[in-house]
Amino acid sequence: MNRFYTYFGQGKHRSMELKKTAGRPRIVIIGGGFAGINLAKKLKDKPVDVLLLDKHNYHTFQPLLYQVAMGQIEADSIAFPLRRIFTSQKNFNFYLADVQKINAEKNTLTANIGDIEYDYLVIATGANTNFFGNQQIAHYTMPMKNIGEALNIRSFMLQNFEKAVITNDPAEKAALLNFVVVGGGPTGVELSGALAEMRNLVLDKDYPTLSKDDMHVYLVEGKPVVLGAMSAASADAAKKALTNMGVEIRNSAHVQSYDGQELRIDDGTVIKTRNVFWAAGVMGEVPDGLPTESIFRGNRILTDDISRVTGYQNVFAIGDVAAMVTPETPNGIPGMAQGAIQTGQHLAKNLLHLINGENTEPFKYYDKGSLATIGQYKAVADIWKLHFHGYPAWFLWMFVHLMSLVGFSNKLSVLASWAVKYFTQNTDNRLIVRFFNAETRMAEPETK
Numbered sequence: 001m002n003r004f005y006t007y008f009g010q011g012k013h014r015s016m017e018l019k020k021t022a023g024r025p026r027i028v029i030i031g032g033g034f035a036g037i038n039l040a041k042k043l044k045d046k047p048v049d050v051l052l053l054d055k056h057n058y059h060t061f062q063p064l065l066y067q068v069a070m071g072q073i074e075a076d077s078i079a080f081p082l083r084r085i086f087t088s089q090k091n092f093n094f095y096l097a098d099v100q101k102i103n104a105e106k107n108t109l110t111a112n113i114g115d116i117e118y119d120y121l122v123i124a125t126g127a128n129t130n131f132f133g134n135q136q137i138a139h140y141t142m143p144m145k146n147i148g149e150a151l152n153i154r155s156f157m158l159q160n161f162e163k164a165v166i167t168n169d170p171a172e173k174a175a176l177l178n179f180v181v182v183g184g185g186p187t188g189v190e191l192s193g194a195l196a197e198m199r200n201l202v203l204d205k206d207y208p209t210l211s212k213d214d215m216h217v218y219l220v221e222g223k224p225v226v227l228g229a230m231s232a233a234s235a236d237a238a239k240k241a242l243t244n245m246g247v248e249i250r251n252s253a254h255v256q257s258y259d260g261q262e263l264r265i266d267d268g269t270v271i272k273t274r275n276v277f278w279a280a281g282v283m284g285e286v287p288d289g290l291p292t293e294s295i296f297r298g299n300r301i302l303t304d305d306i307s308r309v310t311g312y313q314n315v316f317a318i319g320d321v322a323a324m325v326t327p328e329t330p331n332g333i334p335g336m337a338q339g340a341i342q343t344g345q346h347l348a349k350n351l352l353h354l355i356n357g358e359n360t361e362p363f364k365y366y367d368k369g370s371l372a373t374i375g376q377y378k379a380v381a382d383i384w385k386l387h388f389h390g391y392p393a394w395f396l397w398m399f400v401h402l403m404s405l406v407g408f409s410n411k412l413s414v415l416a417s418w419a420v421k422y423f424t425q426n427t428d429n430r431l432i433v434r435f436f437n438a439e440t441r442m443a444e445p446e447t448k
């Protein structure tokens, strides 16, 4: 196979040789999330060439994005350079590339840097926000799937606090200080809990002319409970904790529209607000080129029990973008870090089996349980058949998240921020470093 790929840079067209060892199969992985990096790590020292492609040059630890959005920790502390993760892996190479299309009939893919050939392709592109086709909601609400979006939320929230300080119009002030989180899954619960902490612990310290009573946090969820995927005990404990913190929960309620000024809910409620954060759904981030037969519910790529994409021999999908539909997992594996880590690690074994002409081993998901935090000292945990909340769940949540962060310096930085928050009941990262434009819904570069 020709092991050259074409590079289209700054209008020029040139060829570059890809780092390779002659005769070794090339495994190309799209996406350096939990799934992609765990697959690549397991291929260390194996007789294959690994090429990782990602549109970012870093891995993001998404479970702590909400703390970045709320100014509790630094953005850099939840990201880690992909090249740095693999400095000691000789069969590894990385290219900063945005993959646009898969050309499976030619064993190539098309990216913004050119066409790249593969022997085995693994799609690990994760998930993106699902606005369920509503363009207005997509434009005006704020998603939180990556560091840029978390920083947009941080800037916008702080900008609106600053505006609330100086406005003389009570209706405008109320709208600036009404915060609505849509979606009562773990992300929505964590974000609304952190907003309530912002009101309860920070607002009148930083903005003495504003009162806690001026700020309202709403959580809107379509199901009759929050944290519907967790046990009834955990869902109940989370609801009580949020309510005690002052979050106004609207269950069995669906957002109908939001025009940047008014949010309309199907129970007839209208909330005047400038701040709507969308955590109500995800969909697979699938590059073009796969037929509709390979796509499952939630825009996920349908695979068999070895992560092989339906209809292909040498194309695989793992992590959030995949729907491994088997009799044991009729809806696919849950879109959580563990599903991505485990499918990534397992696929490494099976790729080596396939390359060696051996039998493959079907994947079995090991459910390690679920955790969600609501605020300081408050979290819920479902571990095996145990359901607990409060301090023990909070400590477990902190331990698991700290251990899962990539990079020793990141663990230290997050631990230091948490310690500061614990002892001072305050945080230090409330900077508006990129102004978020409410009309264009884009971050603007800093002016002098």
Ligand SMILES: Cc1cc2nc3c(=O)[nH]c(=O)nc-3n(C[C@H](O)[C@H](O)[C@H](O)COP(=O)(O)OP(=O)(O)OC[C@H]3O[C@@H](n4cnc5c(N)ncnc54)[C@H](O)[C@@H]3O)c2cc1C
Pocket (backbone or CB within 6 Å): 030, 031, 032, 033, 034, 035, 036, 053, 054, 055, 056, 058, 059, 060, 061, 062, 063, 064, 065, 066, 097, 098, 099, 100, 124, 125, 126, 127, 144, 145, 146, 186, 187, 285, 287, 318, 319, 320, 321, 335, 336, 337, 338, 340, 371
């Ligand atoms: C706010 C939030 C909170 C969460 N909290 C938890 C939690 O508490 N516990 C838990 O278990 N899970 C949590 N999750 C889910 C968890 O983060 C995901 O299940 C996990 O990250 C999935 O890993 P992945 O490798 O499949 O995808 P991702 O981690 O999303 O990685 C995908 C990678 O692919 C890259 N990519 C995408 N498209 C392209 C392209 N076209 N070209 C090149 N590169 C591309 C992206 O840049 C990214 O690096 C949370 C998710 C979010 C968003």
